[in-house]
Amino acid sequence: MPTNNGATPTTLHSNPVFNEDRWVIQIRKTLDDEDQEDETGIPVSIFNVPKILMLSKPEAYIPQQVAIGPYHHWRPELYEMERYKLSAARRTQKQLQRVKFQQVVDNFVKHEHRIRSYYHRYLDFNGETLAWMMAVDASFLLEFLQIFTLKEGKFISGGSSRMSHLIEYAGRRSAQNAILRDILMLENQIPLFLLRMILELQSSFSEECDETISMILASFIKELSPFKMMENFPHIQVMDHSHLLELLYHLLIQKSEEHHEIHENEDQGETAEATEKEYANLSHFQQLLNTIWGMGSSLKVRPVHYVKRAITSRPVKLVVKLPWTMISKIPGLSLLKQPVDYFFNMDKDNHKSDGDTTNENSNRPPLIEEITIPSVSELFNAGVKFAPTKGDISTVAFDEKTVTFHLPAVSLDVNTEGILRNLVAFEASAVCGPLVFTRYTELMNGIIDTEEDVQLLRKKGIVMNCLKTDAEVADLWNGMSKSLRLTKVPFLDKVIEDVNRYYSRRWKVKLRKFMKSYVFGSWQFLTFLAAILLLLLTTLEAFCSVYSCSRWFNAKTIQ
Incomplete structure (x- = not known):
């Protein structure tokens, strides 16, 4: 399918004619090479972006400034950067210890099959071409990464004379950001062990080489990572990670399995459960009266005082004791049953779905509805901190005790969206287990709907906005709704369930849902009001049949 700039995800070079002779030679060479090293243990880690993600925003996945690796190497619109790559290769050659740049290429040729094993797509060119491509791209990438320092994790625009040619070419920060985004795209990766091989030829000591590459990569990741949480940055073992994007992914997800659950107080839980059972045993009409009584008891207004005396009278007590389960089946009064059932069974249904079906739901794929969660504004208005x-x-x-929603601080700038999208694409392509990062983006997409939500998170220090407006941040998260498959991530799903359960139990929320379901846009509301009015008039008539209402009100007036 065509993408922007006339490139296609399946095009390796500008010549569309398949070279059959070269293909046969390549296959014969591979099968006849008995000395070939066995690379079957290396997992594929550099993929094409899945089409469903590519269609959502192609420019987030296709490099715009520089091609690194074979997938986009032959695109003519990126060829302007080739002369800067060659300049980097010449400077690399000057720093080599007693060898020529040809030695770098020869070493890469020896690892041809290992290099190919990292790529999901078949690379339709010979080994020497692949080695030269990798040597030039690795030289450029290594030099570009060295402009990041560990001192403050800042981009030093004039701190490296070695990159002055590129800075002059870029001319402005926006172009530099474009290159940074390109370097972290899934289809624009090369194996990290190639960078280490170049440093080995530049350095006299292997230990010094490991320290240098670790420092370079740590500086780059700290600068580009949206999560500014790495106070004690782990020492990077280059050989443990395939490429830059995979390195960033595993640094962000490394502790996800060590989630510490928050346990509630057992005594409080048992008391609340007993209260719920006792409350559920009451008839719906008794629950309704109890609720109204509890809300009105605190009022000291004189009319409320009269109503309270009327409700505690003998006729009303007789009405309450009636078998309302049977009476609700009478035409007219039966209309009361559905809204009252909805209003008072909401907690019980939620509790049942959370408790009784836990084992049943643990092994099945999640439903779309399970990703639903109130927005930040709604949670804030419901008392969530x-x-x-x-x-x-x-x-x-x-934390249900303190009603606090804990979220990692995330910094958002012009590079963030591309990084987040490519992390999601990598996870969808390379990770067999739960899609933790994808589920996190779905959570943020769920709680952020408007710029008001972003503003609240920004004031709490959760979102550090380096974009122009809060609306741009809201659009960023809301635009990341595409996912290849639904997944269950236990600790994140538990957070979503806990938040939804707390939110649905709030009286303001239940009242809002009740009004939305049975009042606004519903003809049943008028029927419900008529039935309640009829009930009140019947109660008043029963009261006046026992007491002389006119004499009682006249006595109050004389006083």
Whole structure:
């Protein structure tokens, strides 16, 4: 399918004619090479972006400035950067210890099959071409990464004379950001062990080489990572990670399985459960009267005092004791049953779905409805507090005791959306288990609907907005709704369930849902009002049949 700039995801070079002779030679060479190293243990880690994600926003996945690796190497619109790559290769050659740049290429040729094993797509060119491509791209990438320092994790626009040619070419920060985004795209990756091989030829000591590459990568990841949580940045073992994007992914997800659940007080839980059971045993009409009584008891207004005396009278007590389960089946009064059942069974249904079906739901794929969660504004109005954490995604939690929603602090700038989207694409392509990062983006997409939601998170220190407006941040999260498959992530799903359960139990929320379902846009509301009015008039008539209402009101007036 055509993408922007006339490129196609399946095009390796500008010549569309398949070279059959070269293909046969390549296959014969591969089968006859008995000395070929066995690379079957290396998992594929560099993929094409899935089409469903590519269609949502192609420019987030297709490099716009520079091609790194074979997938986009032959695109003519990116060829302007080739002369800067060659300049980097010449400077690399000057720094080599007693060898020529040809030695770098020869070493890469020896690892041809290992290099190919990282790529999901078949690379339709010979080994020497692949080695030269990788040597030039690795030289450029290594030099570009070295402009990041560990001192403050800042981009030093004039701090490296080695990159002055590129800075002059870029001319402005926006072009530099475009290159940074390109470097972290899934289809624009090369194996990290190639960078280390170049450093080995530049350095006399292997230990010094490991320290240098670790420092370079740590500086780059700290600068580009949306989560500013790495106070004690782990030492990067280059050989443990395939490429830059995979390195960033595993640094963000490394602690996700070590989620610490928040346990409720057992005594409070048992008391609440007993109260719920006792409350559920009452008839719906008794529950309705109890609720109204509880809300009105605190009022000291004189008319309320009269109503309270009327409700506690003997006729009304007789009405309450009637078998309302049977009476609700009478035409007219039966209309009361549905809204009252809805209003008072909401908690019980939620509790049942949370408790009785836990084992049943644990092994089945999640439904779309299970991703639904109230927005930040709705949660804030319901009494939920928000607090930032200095950690990765595993620190997402909801504390029911303090009613606090804990979320990791995330910094958003012009590079963030591309990074987040490519992390999701990598996870969808390379990770077999739960899609933790994808589920996190779905959570943020769920709680952020408008710029008001972003503003609340920004004031709490959870969102650090480096974009122009809060509306842009809201659009960023809301635009990341595409996912290849639904997944269950236990600790995040538990947070979503806990938040939804707390929110649905709030009286304001229940009243709002009740009004929305049975009042606004519903003809049943008028019937419900008529039935309630009829009930009140019947109660008043029964009261006046026992007491002389006119004499009682006249006596109050004389006083």
